[in-house]
Amino acid sequence: MQALNVQMREWLGTDYAKYQYYLNLLYSIYSFPNIVLPLVGGLLIDRLSASKMLMVFGLLVCVGQGIFAIGVSARSIWAMVLGRLIFGIGGECLGVAQAKIITDWFKARWLGFALGLNLSFARIGTALNDNISPVIAAHRSGVVGASWTGFGICGLSFASVIWLTYLDRPESRTSAGVRPDTSYKRSDRIQSKTNNIVGRQAINASCDSTMTMSSDALDEEDEIEKEDEMAQDDQMLCSEILTLQPNFWILSLCCIALYGAVVPFIHVSSDFLQKKWYTNNPTKAGTVMVSFDSIPDIVSAIGSPLCGYLVDKFGHRARYIPLSALLLIWAHVQLGLTPISPIVAMFVLGLAYSLFASALWPCIPFLVKDHQLGTAYGLVTIALNISLTVFPLVVASILEITQGSYSHVEMLFIALASVGLLLSILLNVLDHQQGGRLQLIEEPSSGPHHPEEPFEGHRRSSLSEQRLLHDPYNPREPGFEYRRQRRYSRDLLLEENPDMEDVQAMVTTRSVGEGIITVIPHRRRPI
Numbered sequence: 001m002q003a004l005n006v007q008m009r010e011w012l013g014t015d016y017a018k019y020q021y022y023l024n025l026l027y028s029i030y031s032f033p034n035i036v037l038p039l040v041g042g043l044l045i046d047r048l049s050a051s052k053m054l055m056v057f058g059l060l061v062c063v064g065q066g067i068f069a070i071g072v073s074a075r076s077i078w079a080m081v082l083g084r085l086i087f088g089i090g091g092e093c094l095g096v097a098q099a100k101i102i103t104d105w106f107k108a109r110w111l112g113f114a115l116g117l118n119l120s121f122a123r124i125g126t127a128l129n130d131n132i133s134p135v136i137a138a139h140r141s142g143v144v145g146a147s148w149t150g151f152g153i154c155g156l157s158f159a160s161v162i163w164l165t166y167l168d169r170p171e172s173r174t175s176a177g178v179r180p181d182t183s184y185k186r187s188d189r190i191q192s193k194t195n196n197i198v199g200r201q202a203i204n205a206s207c208d209s210t211m212t213m214s215s216d217a218l219d220e221e222d223e224i225e226k227e228d229e230m231a232q233d234d235q236m237l238c239s240e241i242l243t244l245q246p247n248f249w250i251l252s253l254c255c256i257a258l259y260g261a262v263v264p265f266i267h268v269s270s271d272f273l274q275k276k277w278y279t280n281n282p283t284k285a286g287t288v289m290v291s292f293d294s295i296p297d298i299v300s301a302i303g304s305p306l307c308g309y310l311v312d313k314f315g316h317r318a319r320y321i322p323l324s325a326l327l328l329i330w331a332h333v334q335l336g337l338t339p340i341s342p343i344v345a346m347f348v349l350g351l352a353y354s355l356f357a358s359a360l361w362p363c364i365p366f367l368v369k370d371h372q373l374g375t376a377y378g379l380v381t382i383a384l385n386i387s388l389t390v391f392p393l394v395v396a397s398i399l400e401i402t403q404g405s406y407s408h409v410e411m412l413f414i415a416l417a418s419v420g421l422l423l424s425i426l427l428n429v430l431d432h433q434q435g436g437r438l439q440l441i442e443e444p445s446s447g448p449h450h451p452e453e454p455f456e457g458h459r460r461s462s463l464s465e466q467r468l469l470h471d472p473y474n475p476r477e478p479g480f481e482y483r484r485q486r487r488y489s490r491d492l493l494l495e496e497n498p499d500m501e502d503v504q505a506m507v508t509t510r511s512v513g514e515g516i517i518t519v520i521p522h523r524r525r526p527i
């Protein structure tokens with residue numbers, strides 16, 4: 001919208017004041033419903049399935065952009081508003097579903113890099129939109145052409161949603177050792193529970209059965225039944241939201257403060273930079289500002305996957321957050337209170353943007369249980385949208401009251417970054433007291449897996465870090481089912497030619513009917 005500012009106003013034929021009202025309305029209608037809806041989206045993702053919901057949200061994005069483009073073609077502002085509403089609901093919930101799928105697949109390795117790459121594509125999209133939309137609109141087709149180009153891109157995005165849904169199907173998850181999606185898991189569990197019952201009845205009924213069960217195997221079966229029962233409870237309930245740990249809520253507050261110190265600034269940066277540095281040279285301002293505007297997004301497009309990689313490689317993900325808050329304070333102090341050229345400050349701002357975004361989102365899976373992930377991502381997305389709804393309005397009010405004083409606006413951003421700094425220090429202190437879960441290193445596993453290894457994947461962890469892991473074999477611990485599957489599939493894969501005897505040593509087989517057996521992977525225990 002911002003990118004097509006002038007051309008859109010000319011196309012709609014409205015005066016400046018009315019157009020500013022429409023512009024704000026089109027932005028607010030995107031963010032406002034997302035103060036609540038990502039929670040509903042997240043709960044649906046946890047209770048149904050991330051890829052099914054991804055389809056629904058992807059469709060909403062296409063429908064929303066289609067209605068918006070029709071509105072632009074017909075010069076109907078209310079159709080445009082309706083389009084943005086549907087687009088916003090789909091877009092933010094789509095982000096939640098994406099994050100859930102990425103976490104399911106990359107939780108044990110490369111999570112920071114994968115989420116960083118996801119952010120990188122979002123930034124590239126923003127930078128391309130800012131720079132290409134006006135060029136498209138300047139041609140014969142105008143803003144109508146630019147809006148329908150947007151619709152075409154949404155169509156391409158929906159095609160990749162379909163492709164992703166295919167890649168994320170239950171069989172691929174199972175063969176890759178990835179935690180199955182909720183709906184599949186539930187039907188699978190009902191089936192396995194039925195099999196267990198049938199198997200038990202068959203064993204009990206046939207005293208002359210040729211199959212005898214060792215007491216170990218019976219213990220194992222009892223444990224598996226217990227796990228099944230407990231897993232039935234592991235459906236995300238609304239009431240569980242209140243039981244999420246304080247660190248999760250502090251992280252959400254960090255999200256409000258730090259995004260609030262960056263995104264609303266980017267929205268007004270073009271006007272600010274022009275007024276402060278290029279007042280007497282509007283021609284230069286016109287050309288320079290387009291690229292200046294995009295510096296934080298471009299730096300973040302490159303920086304986010306790199307920072308994500310650093311987080312994976314060296315851990316300490318929560319420590320990057322106060323560091324990024326310090327960088328934000330530096331950038332805003334330099335921009336707001338000094339006459340120094342803004343280029344360096346804009347780079348620093350982009351670096352801080354990369355650093356906190358690629359550290360903050362990968363913290364979430366370390367703070368909630370697996371079955372709460374969608375809801376947790378939904379809640380942090382709500383925090384983000386509160387920030388993106390409230391602070392642009394605060395900025396607009398400050399500009400109105402101070403008659404356009406950007407120094408006062410910069411003071412707001414410095415204050416927000418300082419609040420982010422304090423909150424992130426508190427987060428690190430509390431996390432340290434609880435053993436440093438947020439600082440763990442997850443790195444790609446290369447060598448063989450040792451039975452005594454307490455957690456999935458190879459990881460350098462200090463003793464204090466390991467203390468907090470409790471019992472990774474406890475089905476109530478976050479990621480239990482995921483770890484068991486990973487162990488099982490890794491054990492099979494690590495054998496170059498796994499022969500059947502070895503495989504049999506790892507599983508218990510049950511005859512549950514004529515010609516039907518059920519295979520239960522053994523749970524490995526630390527030596």
Ligand SMILES: C[C@H](N)C(=O)N[C@@H](CCCCN)C(=O)O
Pocket residue numbers: 092095099115118119122263357361384388
């Ligand atoms: C408004 C927009 N959705 C946004 O700012 N998103 C955030 C968070 C994306 C999280 C995806 N896992 C961003 O940094 O782009």
